[in-house]
Amino acid sequence: MLTEIRSRSQITIPVEIIKKLDLKKGDTLEIKVDGDQIILRPVVTVPxxxxxxxxxxxxxxxxxxxxxxxxxxxxxxxxxxxxxxxxxx
Incomplete structure (x- = not known):
């Protein structure tokens, strides 16, 4: 799958990934850089x-x-x- 960087540095995560990971609007993603890779990982935050x-x-x-x-x-x-x-x- 491919996506592109849009204005204001935004990207769209393909719907297949959203469904597979059961992501919803407002969910939090951790962003990590490993070498030349960008890793997005869903996280749950607690008070x-x-x-x-x-x-x-x-x-x-x-x-x-x-x-x-x-x-x-x-x-x-x-x-x-x-x-x-x-x-x-």
Missing amino acids: KEQAFFWTNKWQQEEKQVEKEIENEKINSADSKEQLFKDLEL
């Missing part, structure tokens, strides 16, 4: 106050909790009374 969730440490801890849930190592309570009873053990 700064939520960025902690996507750190490696937090994601590792999330995976650990998921494993504990799968292995039934995490208990749940049906009521606050049951919760407090379980905490007393």
Whole structure:
């Protein structure tokens, strides 16, 4: 596929690529130059106050909790009374 640079340095991304990557108006693309290549990559941005969730440490801890849930190592309570009873053990 080919595209050309238009006025104001704009390009059109072919519709086939838009559909394949499920891109929508307003989506954010990262632009990277690698040698003589221009690489466009869709990215999802998150508010700064939520960025902690996507750190490696937090994601590792999330995976650990998921494993504990799968292995039934995490208990749940049906009521606050049951919760407090379980905490007393």
